[in-house]
Amino acid sequence: MAITSVKNLKEFSTANDRFEGAHTLCPGCAHSMIVRELMNCTDDNLVIGTNTGCLEVSTAVYPFTSWDTSWIHIGFENAASAIGGAEAMHKARKRKGTLSDNDAPVKFVAFGGDGATFDIGFQWMSGAFERGHDFTYICLDNENYANTGGQRSSATPIGATTSTAQAGKHSYGKKEKKKDIVSIMAAHGAPYVAQLAPNKWKSMAKGFQKALETEGPCFINTVSPCCTEWKFEPKDTISITDLATDSLMFPIYEIIDGHELNILYRPKNVLKVEDYLAAQGRYKHLFKPEYRHVIDEIQKGVDDYWEMLQRREEARV
Amino acid sequence: MQDIKLKATEKRGLHELEAGKDLLGWDEVTQGSILPSFEGDASNIAHLKQEERDYSHYNSYTATVASWRVVKPVFNMDVCIDCQNCWVWCPDTSIISRDKQMLGIDYDHCKGCEVCVEVCPTNPKSLLMFNEHEDIENALSQWPEKKKKEKK
Numbered sequence: 103m104a105i106t107s108v109k110n111l112k113e114f115s116t117a118n119d120r121f122e123g124a125h126t127l128c129p130g131c132a133h134s135m136i137v138r139e140l141m142n143c144t145d146d147n148l149v150i151g152t153n154t155g156c157l158e159v160s161t162a163v164y165p166f167t168s169w170d171t172s173w174i175h176i177g178f179e180n181a182a183s184a185i186g187g188a189e190a191m192h193k194a195r196k197r198k199g200t201l202s203d204n205d206a207p208v209k210f211v212a213f214g215g216d217g218a219t220f221d222i223g224f225q226w227m228s229g230a231f232e233r234g235h236d237f238t239y240i241c242l243d244n245e246n247y248a249n250t251g252g253q254r255s256s257a258t259p260i261g262a263t264t265s266t267a268q269a270g271k272h273s274y275g276k277k278e279k280k281k282d283i284v285s286i287m288a289a290h291g292a293p294y295v296a297q298l299a300p301n302k303w304k305s306m307a308k309g310f311q312k313a314l315e316t317e318g319p320c321f322i323n324t325v326s327p328c329c330t331e332w333k334f335e336p337k338d339t340i341s342i343t344d345l346a347t348d349s350l351m352f353p354i355y356e357i358i359d360g361h362e363l364n365i366l367y368r369p370k371n372v373l374k375v376e377d378y379l380a381a382q383g384r385y386k387h388l389f390k391p392e393y394r395h396v397i398d399e400i401q402k403g404v405d406d407y408w409e410m411l412q413r414r415e416e417a418r419v
Numbered sequence: 420m421q422d423i424k425l426k427a428t429e430k431r432g433l434h435e436l437e438a439g440k441d442l443l444g445w446d447e448v449t450q451g452s453i454l455p456s457f458e459g460d461a462s463n464i465a466h467l468k469q470e471e472r473d474y475s476h477y478n479s480y481t482a483t484v485a486s487w488r489v490v491k492p493v494f495n496m497d498v499c500i501d502c503q504n505c506w507v508w509c510p511d512t513s514i515i516s517r518d519k520q521m522l523g524i525d526y527d528h529c530k531g532c533e534v535c536v537e538v539c540p541t542n543p544k545s546l547l548m549f550n551e552h553e554d555i556e557n558a559l560s561q562w563p564e565k566k567k568k569e570k571k
Contacts, residue, residue: 112519117504118468123512123528124479127485130532134510145465164445166479167454170464170472203462303507337533340508 104145104207105315108307117142120170126160130336132326132343133157133242135300138211140240143307144314146207147171149188151181153223155215156249159241172240179223181212186235193236209314210237214258217247220281231290231319238313238320241283244328252331256281259351260403262384262398264331274396279403287321288357294320296356296366298400301343305354305366312356318332325352333383342381349378350408355415363414468517480528484511488531490548493558494523498545505535505546542566 107113120141127134133156141148148171152158158175161168176184189210195201214223219241225292227239234411246264247253254264259280263269267276288295294316298306306324313320329336346352347367354367376397379385454477457464464472474480498569506514513529515522518569524546536546542565549558 108485111503111507112501115516115519118465119512120464122478122480123525124482124484125511126484127510129510129530130534131510134512135508138510138512139507147462147465161479163479164452165454165477165484167456167477170456170461170478206462219435300508317444329442335533337537339510339532339534340538 105311106143106145108143108304108309108311111303112208114142114303114307117145120148121161122168122170125168125252126163127156128328128330128336131156131337132244132300132328132339133160135324135339136242136306136324138242139300139303139307140211140310141171141287143310144209146209146314149174149185149192149208149210151175151185151188151210151212153181153212153218154178154215154249155213155218155242156244157213157215159249178218179396180226181214181218182223182227182230182237182239185189185210185212186230186233189235197335210235210315212237212239214239214241215243215247215249216241216243217249217255219243220256220283227321228290231287231292231321234318235388238322239357241321241323242308242326243283243323244326244331245280246328248328249414258281259400261379261388261393261400263387264384269393274387274393275384281357284321284323284355284357287323288360290319290321291360293318293359295322295354295358295360297323297325297352297354298366299325299343299347299352299354301347302354302367309356309366331384333386334381338381342378345373345378345381349373349375350404351375351378353408353411355411361419363411363418365411365415375404436508483527485527488529488551490533491526491529491551491553492524492531492533492535492546493543493549493553493555494521495559495562496521497546497557498541498543498562500541500545502540504538504540508534508538510534 107119121138149169152175172180174184178190192208221392245257245258247255252265254267254276257280258264258276261275263275269275282299284295296309298309313322314363325343327339347354348369355365357363387393455475456478458473458475499521506516511528511530513525515525533548536548539546543563
């Protein structure tokens with residue numbers, strides 16, 4: 103596999119972009135940073151499937167496409183099964199020798215938002231992982247259905263206000279906790295599962311390359327701050343991601359073969375989740391005295407999860 | 420130094436005006452459609468730079484979102500250290516970077532989100548936001564001086 107060097111940014115920047123501008127994602131959207139990074143970290147041919155979501159509706163506005171690779175969109179839920187089918191066909195045709203270039207390296211990638219991954223497409227993705235197709239599934243986790251107006255998804259964390267779980271006099275927003283999708287996918291026995299963030303570009307590029315190289319289904323959950331629904335200024339996308347990783351709301355780690363857990367980034371100064379929450383409009387109501395207890399609850403959840411990750415890293419189980 | 424003219428830029432903007440003429444309308448489109456991104460063979464795309472590629476008019480590279488912008492980033496080559504932070508985090512593929520050097524901004528695709536200015540590490544910043552109508556020469560002439568570190 104021809105991989106781009108990610109030793110430093112200068113060398114990485116010699117990659118030729120295969121994701122074109124003039125898509126209609128919001129200014130400052132992290133989705134396209136993640137997609138660009140994936141497509142820049144390899145020279146191989148890519149076959150990409152995308153679930154319905156912000157990424158899909160914005161990059162294929164008829165009569166335009168922003169993708170310089172093979173790209174397919176079918177439904178909200180089935181990028182994983184579409185790419186699984188394409189991969190199976192490629193394997194069969196390679197065996198029969200009916201491809202135009204039998205030796206050309208091809209990688210299969212599926213993109214999905216958190217709605218398509220955590221809720222609507224979960225069954226399809228789980229099925230594709232069980233069948234063991236050689237593909238990489240990348241979830242762009244912006245914690246709501248941003249494409250349709252910011253409804254709650256099962257990725258929305260506790261306390262966030264969304265258009266269908268609104269904060270007000272009687273409610274502090276969403277009351278349920280976020281699904282732990284990384285552990286769920288690791289429990290499928292996938293050879294490589296990780297949670298990565300765009301502000302740590304190097305660990306993200308290395309994680310992508312590892313997932314593309316690994317044979318079998320790989321899952322990567324990426325944090326994708328949404329300036330529209332998280333309610334912050336577009337220019338702050340990277341600094342919000344910094345806060346998310348440094349406050350351990352989004353710890354960066356990988357799980358190999360379902361048990362070997364490695365923490366990829368340990369913040370020098372662990373911030374309080376309060377700093378992360380205060381930077382976003384969707385948590386503004388939590389700073390009222392009556393909802394203070396939710397912040398404590400979030401902090402406790404984050405601390406417990408970090409403790410669990412550290413213990414798992416040590417125990418190797 | 421600001422007017423970097425790429426070969427393919429000549430195609431831009433033309434298609435948007437003519438989109439309705441020879442293509443199907445939204446209610447005439449069949450259920451599935453294929454949009455080829457390139458004219459002819461596209462197997463070697465990963466090894467070609469943007470200006471060397473033969474984009475088809477379906478590729479959004481030939482379109483522009485410049486009208487989204489109210490402020491624009493201006494690039495000052497004299498301060499830049501070519502760290503490529505802006506390149507890796509630009510969401511719109513609008514930083515023109517060739518052979519490890521930052522060359523300028525692709526104003527046809529930039530939406531003015533200001534991420535590049537935020538991640539620029541130099542002092543003073545080598546990218547700053549100015550009003551869309553501001554002349555680039557004029558903007559460069561009012562570049563701020565190097566800030567001294569505050570003593571603690």
